[in-house]
Amino acid sequence: MKASHRTRIKICGIADAATLAAAVDAGADAVGFVLAEGSPRTLDPGAARDLLARVPPLVTPVLVLRNTPLERLRPFLAPAGARAVFQAHGDEDEAFMAQLPPPRIRAIRYDDDDAWQRWRRSPAAEMVLIDGPVPGSGRPFDHATFNARTAGDRPRGADDRTHPIILAGGLTAANVGEAIRRIRPYAVDVSSGVESAPGRKDPGLIARFCAEVRAADASTVART
DSSP states (O other): OOOOOOOEEEEOOOOSHHHHHHHHHHTOSEEEEEOSTTSTTBOOHHHHHHHHHHOOTTSEEEEEESSOOHHHHHHHHSGGGTTOEEEEOSOOOHHHHHTSOSSEEEEEEOOSSSHHHHHHTOOSOSEEEEEOSSTTSOOOOOHHHHHHHHTTSSOOTTTOTTSOEEEOSSOOTTTHHHHHHHHOOSEEEESGGGEEETTEEOHHHHHHHHHHHHHHHHHHHHHO
8 A cells, every 4th residue: 555645844934043943843844044145034154054053853954045156055065064955046057056965956936837847957956846936925826727737747746756846835824735635745835924024933823834734634645
């Protein structure tokens, strides 16, 4: 009998130790620290290193980049930062990606036109994050259209671990369950959807989001 799939959870845009603890306590599998500039969640490298050191074993820290110079990442490539997974949101080419240790995440904005072709041109990544048209805006993309356009032409996180999907873009506790049941991603990624204000995470919203993911997994198993 096929093993049931458990959707992994990434809480992104963590900026302080209290939020990190809340995410871990709620059951997050991964926590994201933003190094990309221009976000209300951006951390300087020193603050990111301090939080990285606080991430407990068996929880994966993820560093979010957007055209970030490699030199700025050197401290995270050293042994002290080697636990981190890198998530690229910009115009990073394959040569840049190849200099980052695997597993690497390539973020792709879903715009209904060529998202899939961009996926196919990203061999130097082990995971692909599908985001909304404006990352960080809290606006979801059309999951139904995504499913219809890509059905039969993509690996599903539940079944194919070679190139799993991380679903992002406007997810909240109110819509993540339906998104999981429709797309069956390997993981879900949330940031603004668990905030009370831009850059300010709400522990209660984090806990509710994680609970809704678990409930969606349970209902999916019950239907199979």
